[in-house]
Amino acid sequence: MSRNKPKSKSQPEDRGSNSLNRRSFVKLVPALGAAMIVAPHLPISTLAQTPSPTATPLPSPSPSPTPLRVTKEMLQQTEKLIGIELTDAQEAMALQNVSTNLDRYEALRKIDIPLDTEPATLFHPALPGKKFNSKATKIKFSHVDVTAFNAIEDLAFATVPQLAALIRARKVSPVELTKMYLARLKKYGPKLNCVVTLTEELALAQATETEREIKAGKYRGPLHGIPWGAKDLFATKGIKTTWGAEPYRDQVIDYDATVVERLRDAGAVLVAKLSMGALAQGGRWFAGMTRNPWQVDEEKTGSSGSSAGPAAATAAGLVGFSIGTETLGSIISPSSRCGVVGLRPTYGRISRYGAMGLSWTMDKIGPICRSVEDCAAALNAAYGPDGRDLTVGDVPFNWQPDRPLAAMRIGYLKTEFDQQTDAERKTIYQQSIDALKAAGANLQPIELPKFPIGALRIILVAEAATAFDDITRSGAINQLSGQDPSDWPNTFRSSRFIPAVEYIRAQRARRLLMQQMDELMSHWDVFVSPAPGSLSLLITNLTGHPAVCVPCGFPKGLPQSIMFTGGLYDEGAPLRVALAFEKATQWHTMHPKMDWV
16 A cells, blocks of 8 residues: 655655656656756855865766756656655755756766776776785884873873874873773763773773783784774774764664774774764764864864764863764865874775675775874774675885885875965965975876866765665655755655666776776886865775875964875875975974863
């Protein structure tokens, strides 16, 4: 028995009929080819959980003609076929997007895709036959002198190597360090709105055990005894994992995510589950907007997202380091906005087992830290196959902090730097380029592949809509506080209209983009770009290349960042260039005043 919505004046009289006459079906055919992604005119940052007021929007297809090519009647008839019921208000929001996205389908159809082009559905970033360095080298970190301090809280903003040196020398105990960060989470967390669950009992137990091991001479490495925070989409046995969303605010998963296991095995101490934008979009979760410690009273953008809490907590000195995720900017954008170092590793570098799935072919896990070598240490502890996530590549991570920059092939996106419209930001970027050259980098201008990237956005939203189809159908998605046209609920509902043929075609087109990026990166070890407003952010999230962003200035008192992108499974190269920049500047030593409590 079918359930029909109450009729309204705007609905045709035959809305409740289960049959489709010939005229209705003819009108329906265009609608079956009409799908949408949310707000196709918005920049990447809005779509991809990464709001940034300075990001440059991608070119959008020309607006759909008026009147709309898809009518409300078509939309309503299509709803019957795909088994979903929208309210009048939801239809009104979706209608423009459904009509406009026809342009994207037409752009996809114009791409000449050879018959032998495979779709990237079982996604691995490496092309067939691609070889990588399989020889592992011993990880070496730069020498760090033992940091002098008077009170334990003086270490709140210390880097992982600094904290590790103190712990190994037994100048500070893991229990003392853990208690200090727990106290700061309690003091500053509420104002920043960055803590979902304080894992105090677990943290103190882990810290006590690490202290016992270190006293017994069992030192696990640079993360041993270091308190950390997890984005609240990683499963933690017996502890809530809310995904930042109202329908899951009481969810408890009965196992640990691989990254949680790996960091525990490295001796790290989990002190908190940190906030994330609801279902990995933006900085707003069921308790409100996560704030930026540099601009704590601003609530429209907050800390950016969706790894909002990890970036805010790390910048504010509430954790030793944190772990976030990125699908289309969710590490790079909040790290840039909060003035910390964010590493988005190669797709498939760290197992996604136990992490909320948003886009199975685009989700990546990576650290958010206060220094480049913090990121190297966290990646080294977390990467590698686990037998659970079959996309994880078995390629060693090699870190060489003393690799000569002069021997590296480094390009930069000169056009993107030159096109900066804000004079202060442009000056800061020029100073950053000059600092890199002074450090020994031989920078050469390069161009990204010319490709209709915008059309490939349907990959993310089709997969995301699939991941949360059950709550879309049940109506539980309507519980989310974000219900604007650019928010996930409208995206998920509207993306139900994306045909499978178009999704697979987009994946095949993605393979062509991967081939073009492979050709580009065969000539370069690293390229430099603005962050996060670079076209490369969308391209490399589709191709799976790693990137790291670091702070490079503070226009108008707010952080600005620069980004380094490397070859597949070669995070060591962009990290090396980022380290050289970090050592040549002092931006990473600047921290928010924290005088607002």
